[in-house]
Amino acid sequence: MRFFETIELAIKNLLGSKVRSLLTMLGIIIGVGAVIIITSLGNGMENFMVDSFSSMGTNVLNVTVMGKGSTRTLDFDELYEHINENQDLYNHISPTVNVPGSVKVGTETLEQTSMTGVSEDYNELKSLVLSQGRYVQYVDVTNYSKVIVIGSYIADNFFDDDVIGQTMKINGQVFTIVGVLDEVADSEKGDSDDIIHLPYSSALKLAGSSVISSYAVEVRSEETVDASKEDLRYFLYDIFKDEDAYMIFSMSELLDTMTSMINIMVVILAAIAAISLVVGGIGIMNITLVSVTERTREIGIRKSLGAKRHNIMQQFVIEAATTSAIGGIIGIGFGYLMSSLGTLVISQMLDEDISLLPTLSSVMIAFGVSVTIGIVFGYLPARNAARLNPIDALRYD
Amino acid sequence: MIDEPLIVFKDIYKIYKMGDFEVRALDGVSFDIYKGEYVAIVGQSGSGKSTCMNIMGCLDSPTSGLYHLGGKDVSDMVDDRLAEIRNEMIGFIFQQYNLLSKLSVKENVEVPMQYAGIDKNTRNERINKVLERVGLSDKIKNRPTQLSGGQQQRVSIARALVGEPSVILADEPTGALDSKTGRNVMELLREIHEEGNTVVLITHDNETAGEANRIIRLEDGKIVYDGPPDHEHALFAGLKEEVYEVL
Structure with a gap:
């Protein structure tokens, strides 16, 4: 059958x-x-x-420098040079300086706003788009300019249409708004639209610190994440001679x-x-x-x-x-x-x-x-x- | 080899053991059947005729003895070889027709050819031929349950013929039919015999057995008569002594 x-x-x-x-x-x-x-x-x-x-950037490495157990410190110029010399592995680098403190618009206090000191490449690195004005520029960094770029949450909720040129107070110091970022989240309190970017030189001054402790490094592509990370690790080990002095963390790892x-x-x-x-x-x-x-x-x-x-x-x-x-x-x-x-x-x-x-x-x-x-x-x-x-x-x- | 018998039974014993008790269903049975014969195997129930038919039909193997079918020794073949032999050489006609109720008349007749691996065209040709032969060409798509008993038995005759077997084995073919339809079926069987087929009929009924050209009468597993139907002892279960004298 x-x-x-x-x-x-x-x-x-x-x-x-x-x-x-x-x-x-x-x-x-x-x-x-x-x-x-x-x-x-x-x-x-x-x-x-x-x-x-x-959308948060799987091709970004976050480098934290603790400097613990080592007398050596890392100079930003040194790192910047290394990144530029290895363009097959890296695209951009920017310091990310966290600024603690209070933010005020007039008399109103913004409680959950995160402030980050960055270089002129940070917007490229994070693929940020400006809806108004300009981003932080190299001259802002060298001049310790008191300029800021704000997230859409702040622009929408604390200002009228004409935002550029207005001022805000950070830790009592007056900063001028030069740019507004496009909305990336839902423009709510405490989210990635409730942010302020300022030149890292000014940020360091505000924080009362002289050492940059963290950087964001954009790698060439997602495929090179591992190679780039390895290269960066060797570079940092050469400087500090101590594995505990630094930490490299990537989004893709978390993913x-x-x-x-x-x-x-x-x-x-x-x-x-x-x-x-x-x-x-x-x-x-x-x-x-x-x-x-x-x-x-x-x-x-x-x-x-x-x-x-x-x-x-x-x-x-x-x-x-x-x-x-x-x-x-x-x-x-x-x-x-x-x-x-x-x-x-x-x-x-x-x-x-x-x-x-x-x-x-x-x-x-x-x-x-x-x-x-x-x-x-x-x-x-x-x-x-x-x-x-x-x-x-x-x-x- | 015209002279070689189609069926050779030589000292066939079939012994069933039931605990310490021994039942000799066939007790040294020997006979030859030649091609083209029309033989009735007759006996009361318990005489061993069903056992005889099972062995002849390759459904069962003898305990001892020799059984040649078409020149092949089938006495101790394995299950699957016996299935092949049944498929090639034997056409069964059962008392209860044994048609598959879920299949149509055509499909029922087709079954033996499916197992033989015959191609579709040949199958259809043969199905039409045999159904015409038994006069059921118009019922080809019906289910067996839609047919009368006589018609169902004719379907089973068609199924037995379709594989062009060497022997047609009919086990009480009229047992479930009324006498008129029974006679029709017997007539059909005779015609089939006259067309050159070897027919072996198993029955307890003398009248039915009388249709055959040769009678083999079994009693208690032994042959008590083997000869033409017109002999005075052929159709009666006579006293054994008397019959032995005849033999």
């Missing part, structure tokens, strides 16, 4: 008892559906993380950690969902056992007409595999449906753009696993059927 004919026969038998077939498939449908929903949720979460992290955490979670959840696949498989085994008993006479007739053991075996295994394969296909459809439904619900409820995307590999694996389950769990009852003695089977009522 040809393979294709056996499949045809299997489908005919399944259609012969639709409700039973559907109930048998249910376990597989739910299992496959659940695995697909979970993996697509994981996939969506990962994409969301990658997107939001790359990697988060991604692997999500992946572990997805694998655990998918494994739990896969349990229902096994339960579904047992359902298929059960129904195949019943069907072998019910069809004992048919087996006897077929054997008397010349069916060999493998013919009978093949018939039942293919029937079980077809059941689980059809269940798998329905489950995939169900998974897709639930995924797009989930995308809709999440975007409605969380106001975030997480799209649940089933990966092709998870679909393929789910289908493969469900067919395998059919074959594995159909095997035992099919073997029983194949071994039936034709005389006993013919007499069976």
Whole structure:
């Protein structure tokens, strides 16, 4: 009997008892559906993380210099030179000097505004766009100019349209606004739009410090992050001779950690969902056992007409595999449906753009696993059927 | 080799052990059947005729003895080889028709050819031929349950013929039919025999057995008569002594 004919026969038998077939498939449908929903949720979460992290700059290294245990200090010019000499590895560098203190517009105090002293390259480095005016310039740094560039939150909430040329007070000193940055977040208090950038020379003076303790370094591309980091580490070790004197930290590292955490979670959840696949498989085994008993006479007739053991075996295994394969296909459809439904619900409820995307590999694996389950769990009852003695089977009522 | 018998039964024993108890279903049975014969194997229930038919039909193997079918020794073949032999050489007609109820008439007749691996065109040709032969060409798409008993038995005859077997084995073919349809079926069997087929009929019914050209009567697993149907002892389960005298 040809393979294709056996499949045809299997489908005919399944259609012969639709409700039973559907109930048998249910376990597989739910299992496959659940695995697909979970993996697509994981996939969506990962994409969301990658997107939001790359907007923060996955190609930026943050260097913190503690200088601990070393008498040597790092000069910015020294670092700047190194960065410029290795343009295959780096793009830009800027000090990032945190300024503690109070910010006032008139008599109003801004409590959560973060102030950073930067060089003229910082806007390029962070891909910041100005909506008005200009950014911090080299002359501002050399002249210790009291100029600032403000985030959209401050511009929108504390000033009228005409922002450029207005002043703010930082730690009692008057600074002139020369530029306004485009909105990058939601223009709310304390977020990345509630910021002030000023020349790092002025920032150091405000902070009462003479040493720059942290830098942002933009690497050439995301592919060179590791190489750049390694190079920077050697360079810094040459200066300090002490690994504890500095710290290099990259966003991409953090992203990697988060991604692997999500992946572990997805694998655990998918494994739990896969349990229902096994339960579904047992359902298929059960129904195949019943069907072998019910069809004992048919087996006897077929054997008397010349069916060999493998013919009978093949018939039942293919029937079980077809059941689980059809269940798998329905489950995939169900998974897709639930995924797009989930995308809709999440975007409605969380106001975030997480799209649940089933990966092709998870679909393929789910289908493969469900067919395998059919074959594995159909095997035992099919073997029983194949071994039936034709005389006993013919007499069976 | 015209002279070689199609079926050779030589000292066939079939012994069932039930605990300490031994049942000799066939107790040293020997006979030859030649191509083109029409033989009835007759006996009361328990006489061993069903066992005889199972062994002849390659559904079962004898405990001891020699069984040659078409020149091949099939006495101790394995399961799958026996299935092949059944497929190639034997056409079964059962008392209960044994049709597959989920398949149409056409599909039922097709089953033996599926296992033989015959191509689709030849199959269709043969199906049409045999269904026409048994007069059911118009019922080709029906399910067996939509047919009368006589029609179902004719489908099973068609199924037995379609593989062009060496022997047609009919096990109580009229047992489930009323006498009129039974006679029709017997008529069909006779015609099939007259077309050159070897037919072996298994029955307990003397009238049915009388259709055959040769009677083999079994009693308690032994042959008590083997000869033409018109002999005075052929159709009656006579006293053993009497019959042995005849032999």
